[in-house]
Amino acid sequence: MTQIIELKVKPDFIGHYKNKFPLINKDAVVNNESLSLEGTLVHLVDDNGNFLGKGYYGNQNKGIGWVLSFNEGEKIDSVFFKNKILTAINKRQSYYKDENTTAFRLFNGEGDGIGGLTIDYFNGYYLISWYSQGIFSFKEKVISVLDELGDYKAIYEKKRFDTKGQYIDDDDFVKGERGEFPLLIKENGMNYAVYLNDGAMVGIFLDQREVRQALRDKYAKGKHVLNTFSYTGAFSVAAALGGATKTTSVDLAKRSKSKTIEQFSVNGIDFEQQDIKVMDVFDYFKYAKRKELKFDLVVLDPPSFARSKKHTFSTSKNYPGLIKDTLAILEKDGIIIASTNNASFGMKKFKGFIEKGFKDMSMKYKILEEFSLPADFQVDRNFNQGNYLKVVIVQKVN
Ligand code: SAH
Secondary structure, three states: OEEEEEEEEEHHHHHHHOHHHHHHHHEEOOOOHHOOOOOEEEEEEOOOEEEEEEEEEOOOOOOOOOEEOOOOOOOOOOOHHHHHHHHHHHHOHHHHHHHOOEEEEEEEEEHHOOOOEEEEEOOOOOEEEEOOHHHHHHHHHHHHHHHHHHHOOOOEEEEEEOOOOOOEEOOOEEEOOOOOOEEEEEEEEEEEEOOOOOOOOOOOOOOOHHHHHHHHHHHOOEEEEEEEEEOOOOOHHHHOOOOOOEEEEEEEEOOOHHHHHHHHHHOOOOOHEEEEEEEOOHHHHHHHHOOOOOOOEEEEEOOOOEEEOOEEEHEEEEEEHHHHHHHHOOOEEEEEEEEEOOOOOOHHEEEEHHHHHHHHOOOEEEEEEOOOOOOOOOOOOOOOOOOOOOOEEEEEEO
C-alpha cells in the first residue's frame, strides 16, 4: 500500500481548491514539513479533514506539487495515467493527420490533467519533459502508455529538476532506436532542424507555430525583417519563405549563428543573402540607429528575464523600452510582432507595455492580430499562469 500524506490547507486557500486550482503552493498548506519523498501521493484536506483534492509532491519553481484529481474516489494509478494521456492524444488527432506539420505538443502538463509533465511529438519521436523528481517517479507508468501505443522511433527526455529547477544535462535517450540529429520536422510546410539530445532546448519553440505561419503568409512579403532574440532563427526562416526581401537575425548566443544557417539551409534558402548577427540586441539597436538602418517588420521575442554582460532585461520593467528602441528604427507603416512568454502578467498588462512604448515616442498604432497558445498547448482554465504566451501584432500609423 503506497503511503499517502494528508496536507492541511490553510483557510485562505480552501476556496482555491474548491474552484479546482491545480497547483499545490507551499504557502497554501500548513504541514509541508511532513513531506520528504518526492512522488508521494498527497491528499489536501480542510481543518476538519474534509477532502479537497489529491495529487503528488514534487518541487518545482512553481509550487510543491500538483493536484491530479478532485474526485475522492479516483485512484492515481496506471489506469489514471493511461486515461489522461489517451485523452490528450485524442484531442490532437488533427495534428497527427496533418502531413504538413509533424511536430506538436501531445501532452501539456496541468492543461491535460497532470502538472509537471509535458510530452512533445517530433516526427516519430517522443520528448518527455519532467519538471520535478516527483513526477519523474511516475516514469514507468508514462512510458508504458507510450509503449502500448507503439509505433514510435524512440523516446527522449529532459529532466528539468536539478536544485535550481534547471535542466540536468544527461544522455536524454530513453528507449527505442537512437535518432540521427538533426531530425527534420515540418511545420505548416516549413522545415526545421531539431536536436533531441543536445541540451535543454531542441531548436524550436512549438508554441509559436501560428505566429510563424501568420508571419510567412500575411506579413513578410517584400519586407525587410529584423528578428531580435532570434535563437535558431525560426521566425527568420518563416519570413524568408514568405517572401521577405531580407532578414536580419540578432542573438547574443554564439551558436545561434550556425543554428540559424542550418535552419535556412534545410529550407533551401541561401543564408549568405541574409544577415545573422551574434550580438546583444540592445547594442544592435544603437548600431542600427547610428547606421540609419530601417526595418519594415520587427519581431520581438525576448526571454522573460535575461542578463547579458551589459544589460539586464526583465519583461515587466523593460518591454516599453524595447518598443521604443524598435520604433526608432521602424519604417513608416512598420509592423511589430511583440511577444512574451512571461506568465506573471496577462494580455491586458502586456498591451499596456506596448501602449506605453508608443506613447513615450508620441506615435500611434493599430492592433492587427493577437495570438495566445495554440490548441495543442492545452490550458487548464482554472490556472491562468499556464496560459503564458501573448503575441500582439501592431502597425505604426502616422
Ligand atoms: N525568438 C526565438 C526564441 C528566443 S529564446 C524563437 O522563436 O525561436 C531567447 C533568446 O534570447 C536566446 O537565444 C538568448 O540567447 C537570447 N538573448 C537573451 N538576451 C539577449 C540579448 N540581450 N541580446 C540578444 N539575444 C539575447
